[in-house]
Structures are given as structure tokens and as C-alpha cells.
Amino acid sequence: MTIDHQLLAAGIDLGYGDRKVVDDLSLTIPPGKLTVIVGANACGKSTVLRGLARLLAPARGAVYLDGKPIHQMSTREVATILGVLPQSPIAPDAIVVADLVGRGRYPHQGWFRRWTPEDDAAVAEALRATDTLDIADRPVDELSGGQRQRVWIAMALAQQTDVLLLDEPTTFLDINHQVEVLDLLTDLVKHNGRTVVVVLHDLNLACRYADHIVAMKAGRLVAEGRPSEVMTEAVVADVFGMASRVVIDPISDTPMIVPIGRHHIGAGVIA
Amino acid sequence: MTTLDAAGTVRHIRHRLATRRRLVTLGLLVLLVLAFALALYLGDYPVPPSEVLRSLLSPLTGLVDKGVDFIVLNVRLPRATLAVLTGISFALSGIIFQTLLRNPLASPDIIGISHGASASAVFCIIALGLSGISVSLGALLGAVLTALVIYGLSWRGGVTAYRVVLIGIGMAAMMSAIISYLFTRARLFEVQQALGWLIGSLNASGSDDIIGMAIALALLLPLTALLARALDAMQLGDDTATALGARVEAVRLGLMLVGVAYAAFATAAVGPVTFVAFVAGPIARNLLAGSGKGFVQAALVGALVMLGSDLVAQHALPAVQLPVGVVTGVFGAGFLLWLLVVSNRAGKVN
Numbered sequence: 001m002t003i004d005h006q007l008l009a010a011g012i013d014l015g016y017g018d019r020k021v022v023d024d025l026s027l028t029i030p031p032g033k034l035t036v037i038v039g040a041n042a043c044g045k046s047t048v049l050r051g052l053a054r055l056l057a058p059a060r061g062a063v064y065l066d067g068k069p070i071h072q073m074s075t076r077e078v079a080t081i082l083g084v085l086p087q088s089p090i091a092p093d094a095i096v097v098a099d100l101v102g103r104g105r106y107p108h109q110g111w112f113r114r115w116t117p118e119d120d121a122a123v124a125e126a127l128r129a130t131d132t133l134d135i136a137d138r139p140v141d142e143l144s145g146g147q148r149q150r151v152w153i154a155m156a157l158a159q160q161t162d163v164l165l166l167d168e169p170t171t172f173l174d175i176n177h178q179v180e181v182l183d184l185l186t187d188l189v190k191h192n193g194r195t196v197v198v199v200l201h202d203l204n205l206a207c208r209y210a211d212h213i214v215a216m217k218a219g220r221l222v223a224e225g226r227p228s229e230v231m232t233e234a235v236v237a238d239v240f241g242m243a244s245r246v247v248i249d250p251i252s253d254t255p256m257i258v259p260i261g262r263h264h265i266g267a268g269v270i271a
Numbered sequence: 272m273t274t275l276d277a278a279g280t281v282r283h284i285r286h287r288l289a290t291r292r293r294l295v296t297l298g299l300l301v302l303l304v305l306a307f308a309l310a311l312y313l314g315d316y317p318v319p320p321s322e323v324l325r326s327l328l329s330p331l332t333g334l335v336d337k338g339v340d341f342i343v344l345n346v347r348l349p350r351a352t353l354a355v356l357t358g359i360s361f362a363l364s365g366i367i368f369q370t371l372l373r374n375p376l377a378s379p380d381i382i383g384i385s386h387g388a389s390a391s392a393v394f395c396i397i398a399l400g401l402s403g404i405s406v407s408l409g410a411l412l413g414a415v416l417t418a419l420v421i422y423g424l425s426w427r428g429g430v431t432a433y434r435v436v437l438i439g440i441g442m443a444a445m446m447s448a449i450i451s452y453l454f455t456r457a458r459l460f461e462v463q464q465a466l467g468w469l470i471g472s473l474n475a476s477g478s479d480d481i482i483g484m485a486i487a488l489a490l491l492l493p494l495t496a497l498l499a500r501a502l503d504a505m506q507l508g509d510d511t512a513t514a515l516g517a518r519v520e521a522v523r524l525g526l527m528l529v530g531v532a533y534a535a536f537a538t539a540a541v542g543p544v545t546f547v548a549f550v551a552g553p554i555a556r557n558l559l560a561g562s563g564k565g566f567v568q569a570a571l572v573g574a575l576v577m578l579g580s581d582l583v584a585q586h587a588l589p590a591v592q593l594p595v596g597v598v599t600g601v602f603g604a605g606f607l608l609w610l611l612v613v614s615n616r617a618g619k620v621n
Contacts, residue, residue: 017428055510079516086510090373094561095506098284106504107516111497115285117278124277133277137284139561155507159515 004031005081005163005195007052011061014044014051021047023219024061029163029212034189035197036206039216040240045199046087046167048216052197053084053165079107083161087168089152091140097151098136101126104158126157129184146177153181157188163195164188170200178202182209207231208252215239231255288562295558299571303355306578310351311343313586318343353476354581354595355574356484357537358547362573363495364533365548366555366566367526370502372432375610378549379414379534382439385543386446387417388535389469392542393450396465397457404479406468407539414535417442422527429509429520471542471596473581480540487536491529498526499566506564544596546603547576553610576602 007029014022022044029035029052037045050056052063054070063070070078083104091100104126105119127133130150135143140151153169166185170178186209188194200206206213207227214224215231217239223230236244236257249256311323318326318339326343329335365378372382379385391413395401401409421442425434450469454462504517512519534548554576555568580598587593 050510053514055513074516075513075518076516079514082514084510084514086508086514088508089511090506090508092506092561093556094559096284096288096561098281099288099561100507102281102285103503103507103515111500117282120278120281120285123281127281128277133280136280137287156514 003162004193006031006064006066007082007163007195007197009048009052009058009061009063012051012058012063013060014047014056014058020059021219022051025219025221026061027052027214027221027224029195029197031195032189032193033195033211034186034209035195035212035214036210037197037199037214037216038201038203038206038239039222043216043239044219045216047219049165049167049197049199050086053082053086054078055084055086076107079159079161081161082163082165083156083159085152085156085164085166085169087171089155091148093141095140096136097132097138097140097143097154098123098127100140100151101132101136101154101158104155104160107159122160123154123158126154129157129187130154131180145172146174149173149177150181153184162193163197165197167199168201169198170202170205178205185209203231203236203257204249207255207257208249227255231257291562292559292568295555295562295568296571299558299568299575303571303575303578306575306582307351307355310354310578310582311347313582314342314347316342349478349481350473350476350581351578353481353484353540354473354578356481356488357541357544358551358574358577359570360484360488360491360533360537360573361544361547361577362551362555362569363491363566364530364537365550365573366552366569367495367530367533368548369552370506370564371523371526371530372435373506374432374436375553377432377436377439378552379530380543380545380548381443382436383421383442383446384414384418384439384531384534385538385545385548386443386450387420388414388538389543390446390449390453391416392468393453393465396468397453397461400461402464407480407483410542411535411539414538415531417446418527418531430523467594468542469596470594471544471599472594473541474592474594476541484536484540487532491532491536494525494529495566498522498529499564502526502564542596544577545600546606547573547580547599550576550603550606553606 009025009027011024011026012022013020013024025048037048039045047056051058054063057071065073065078065081101123105122127136130153132150132154135147140148143151149169149172156164170181173181182205185196185198189196210227212224213227213230215222215235222239223235231246233244233246236242243260245258245260246255247258308320312318312320322339323343325334326340329340368377368379369375388410392406392410395406395409421435421439422430424438501517501522504512504515505519505522509519551569551573552565554572555565559565559568576599580602581595584593584595584598
């Protein structure tokens with residue numbers, strides 16, 4: 001089935017040009033688990049994901065995949081182990097869903113190994129898992145935002161990698177589709193033993209779905225661990241600069257962050 | 272639905288796309304063969320199809336008719352062949368840049384590469400008093416140098432499509448200014464010669480042009496096939512392509528060099544025939560409707576546009592032979608306007 005792969009960042013600095021976004025960050029991704037990275041806007045969470053995905057080379061330190069520096073491995077070799085869904089992928093004009101998802105088979109093909117029944121099966125499985133089989137023949141241009149996002153996830157799934165990194169895969173999705181996507185990622189971890197890393201905006205969904213949560217602030221790691229141990233009112237205050245109350249999610253028994261603003265504070269509540 | 276059925280669905284869709292691709296390719300091939308036959312047939316002295324065939328086969332069969340053979344083999348065949356070869360070359364140059372830069376406006380005749388070739392050729396004609404093959408070599412050099420400057424100025428630890436297009440348009444303006452300046456310093460005869468070159472024409476095509484183009488294509492076509500596979504990934508954006516294991520920066524540089532070479536060789540052979548590079552890719556992709564990258568089909572469209580335009584240029588007006596560039600210009604400008612109107616409506620020019 002799947003092999004546990006070790007992915008870790010050791011003391012990396014990441015940035016764009018002279019602008020340093022991530023500062024001396026070390027992080028080990030637990031294999032076979034769902035890891036969620038959270039933090040305020042511009043805290044560097046997407047940048048960390050790009051670093052882990054070898055899309056951005058660290059100015060200092062290194063990312064290691066199975067003990068080897070990832071930037072020194074052939075990008076093709078990495079692509080058979082580690083799949084990435086970046087934040088804003090581009091769909092070519094008029095491309096149909098099955099074709100786009102089929103592009104995920106790129107690292108498995110080459111000059112002498114073109115399309116095989118195995119590729120058809122991988123694409124079919126990815127379409128099924130994301131519930132996009134019935135739109136497989138439609139142009140991507142014509143889909144709704146939610147459908148499109150599921151198609152992109154299918155593309156990443158068709159790559160059939162043991163490790164999967166996704167940058168905000170639930171953005172632009174309605175709440176029901178957000179839950180569907182996160183359920184799907186959980187299936188991949190629970191049933192297939194994959195290692196999944198996701199950047200998420202929604203703190204409560206992050207707390208519910210994460211086996212391992214990583215909280216970042218201003219390019220540094222603030223806390224990591226099981227959400228129930230990590231997500232305290234103090235951590236939320238530190239990461240988001242916002243007062244809150246952490247209660248128990250009545251559905252999942254995980255921490256649920258209830259923000260405290262300046263208005264709408266009920267009588268008898270001590271904020 | 273089981274995975275097996277689902278795989279069947281995927282296979283079915285894949286076959287549907289492949290069928291469309293084959294039909295488009297076949298249709299274009301048939302049209303090209305017809306246009307080619309028409310090019311051999313039409314003229315002040317029409318040669319009936321049976322005679323064309325006999326003449327084409329005369330080196331094998333020995334059935335010679337000197338007068339007819341001269342018209343078919345020495346006048347019309349080289350001209351039509353050069354039209355096809357340069358059409359393919361312009362088209363591939365165009366679709367390479369349009370695909371890499373993800374912008375239908377990013378063809379070499381809009382982002383300054385053809386202008387660089389022109390400025391260099393005009394410089395050769397006016398300032399250096401050169402003609403013939405030296406002007407072609409000058410154009411080749413001009414195209415390559417302009418492309419290098421555009422690439423260099425666009426480089427910011429990598430090249431973004433947007434910068435290349437903007438800097439390319441700037442370079443195009445600068446090269447046009449240089450051409451205008453050279454004209455003000457030139458004598459009338461030189462201006463006439465330079466203008467003839469600038470419009471682009473197959474009138475002065477010689478066998479060395481054909482041989483040059485054939486060698487260029489023999490080298491460039493396999494390279495294109497080799498590099499174009501990575502475009503399956505690169506069409507999805509740089510990050511996604513890297514994630515899929517494509518060597519984005521290397522492939523992009525390689526394809527840009529190949530694309531410049533296509534434009535440079537074709538321009539050196541027949542002058543900067545406008546809009547062939549620009550229209551071929553979008554026409555091919557419209558025909559394919561999402562069933563392929565369209566390189567092969569664009570090459571066929573390019574050959575067809577070039578050959579068809581030359582036929583119109585030669586035979587549309589009685590007693591006047593227009594340069595092919597005039598016809599492609601009229602056709603291409605119309606297409607550009609149509610593309611801009613349609614794209615704006617869909618909000619897709621970026």
C-alpha cells in the first residue's frame with residue numbers, strides 16, 4: 001500500500017528576493033497523519049508549504065525527504081513520492097475534467113511509457129474519490145468553484161503519491177464542500193495511510209480534522225501538537241492577537257475557538 | 272459504479288478527444304494538399320492536374336515536357352514548398368510563445384522578435400548596403416539578439432510571462448523606431464528595397480532559402496517534440512508543473528530558444544510575414560476544442576494560411592502580384608480584432 005515517508009524542514013529561511021518570510025523554522029511532518037498549518041494572513045504558512053514541496057528553495061537550512069535534501073533530488077523522483085496542490089493552479093482553456101486529472105499521471109509517464117490502463121484506473125479512482133466522475137467529460141471552464149476545486153484535488157490524487165501537500169484546498173468552497181474535502185483527505189490518511197499536510201484558514205475545521213496542528217506567527221512556529229493540547233486561549237491570542245474562549249466542539253470533541261470581539265457579548269459573560 | 276466501469280468512462284473520454292484530434296489533423300492535411308495542388312495548377316499558364324502529376328513524377332518516369340516542367344518544378348513547386356516550410360515555422364514559433372507565456376498576444380510578431388529581425392535586416396540594407404543572403408543572416412542575428420535582450424530584461428530570478436509580454440511590446444516599439452530612423456537616413460532605392468523585405472514575400476524565394484528552411488526544420492522539429500511533452504504539466508502553472516516533476520526553467524529556456532529559432536529562420540527566408548505566427552495557434556486550438564495542445568495542428572494551419580495567402584496575393588488582383596505579407600496582414604489584423612472582442616467578452620485576456 002503506502003510507505004511512510006519522512007519529510008522534515010531543518011532550520012529553513014524562506015523568502016522572496018530580499019524579503020524574508022520564514023525565519024529559522026524546523027518542522028517534522030508526522031507520517032501517516034493529517035497535519036494542518038494555521039496562522040494569520042501573511043504569517044508564512046503557504047510559504048512553508050511551498051518550501052516543503054520544493055517549490056521554493058530555502059536561503060538557509062534544508063528540507064529533507066527520506067533523509068535526502070529535497071532540492072538535490074531529481075524533481076521527477078520527488079514527484080513520485082510527494083504530490084502538491086498549489087494555491088492557484090491554472091486550467092488551460094477548454095480542457096475537459098478527465099484530461100486535467102490525467103495530467104496528474106505526468107511523473108509516471110515518459111518518452112517510452114505513454115498512456116496505460118493503469119493510468120486510466122488511477123484517473124478513474126481519483127475522479128471517484130472526489131465525486132467528479134459524472135462531470136468527467138465537461139470543460140473545466142464551465143464548472144462551479146466547488147467542482148473545480150474537487151477536480152484539482154483529483155488531479156493531485158491521480159499522481160498517487162504517498163505524501164500530499166495542499167495549500168488552502170477549501171478556499172472558495174461552501175461549508176458543505178469544505179467538510180467533504182476534509183473528509184476526503186481524512187479518508188486518504190485513515191484508509192490509505194497517506195501523509196497529508198494542509199494549509200487551512202478555518203481554525204475550527206483545522207482543530208477538528210488535524211491529527212497534528214502547526215500554528216505559525218510572523219514566519220515562526222508558535223506551537224505544534226495535537227489540537228486538544230495545543231489550541232489554548234493563550235495560543236490563539238498569540239497567533240491571531242484576538243481574545244477567545246476555547247470550548248469543546250459538541251460533534252468532534254475537539255477544541256472550538258469562539259472569538260471575542262467588542263460587540264455581541266452576552267449578559268453575564270466574563271470576557 | 273465500480274472502478275473498472277469508471278476506468279472505462281475515462282478511456283471513452285480519452286478516445287473521444289483523440290478522435291477529434293485526428294479528424295482535425297486529417298481535415299487540415301486534406302486542405303493543405305488541395306491548396307498545394309492549386310498552387311501548382313494556378314497561374315498565367317494553367318497546368319491541368321494530370322500534367323502537374325506527370326511533371327512532378329518526370330524525374331522518375333523520364334516523361335519530360337521542358338516548358339511545363341520549368342513552370343511546375345522550377346517556379347511553382349519551390350514557391351509553394353517555401354510557403355509550407357515557413358508557414359510551419361512561423362506557426363510553431365507562435366504557438367510555443369503563446370503556450371509558454373499563456374497569452375494569445377505573445378507571438379513573436381507582437382513581442383518584438385520579428386521587429387528585431389526587421390530592424391537588423393533594414394540596417395543591413397540601408398547602412399551596410401547589403402542584399403540577398405547577407406540580409407537574411409542579419410535578420411537571423413537580429414531576432415536572436417532581440418530575444419536575448421527581452422529574456423535578460425525580464426529575468427527576476429526566473430521569468431514571468433507578464434514581464435516578457437510587456438518588455439517584448441516595448442522592444443517592438445523601440446525596433447520600429449529604429450527602422451523609422453534608418454528610413455529617414457536612406458536613399459529612395461534603399462527604402463524601396465527595405466520596404467519590400469519588410470512586407471515579406473515569396474517572390475524572391477530561391478533554392479537556398481528552401482534548403483536552409485528544410486535543414487532548420489529537420490533540427491528543430493525533433494527538439495520541439497522532445498520538449499513539448501513537459502507542456503502537459505507546464506500548462507497548469509509553474510508550481511503545479513514543478514510539483515508534477517517537470518523541469519520548468521530548463522524546458523522553458525529550451526522552448527524559447529527553439530521558438531526564436533523558428534521565427535528567425537522563417538523571417539530570414541521570407542521576411543517578417545505578419546500574423547501567421549499569431550493566428551495559427553488560436554485557430555488550431557479553436558478547432559481542437561480542448562482535445563490537445565495543438566502543435567501539429569497549428570503547424571498545418573500555419574502552412575495553410577501561408578500557402579492560401581500567397582495564392583490570394585498572386586491571383587486575387589489581375590495583373591498585380593501582391594506580396595504575401597499584405598494578405599496575411601489583412602487576414603491577421605481582422606483575426607486580432609475578433610480575438611480581442613471575444614476575449615474581452617469572456618474576460619480572459621490577462
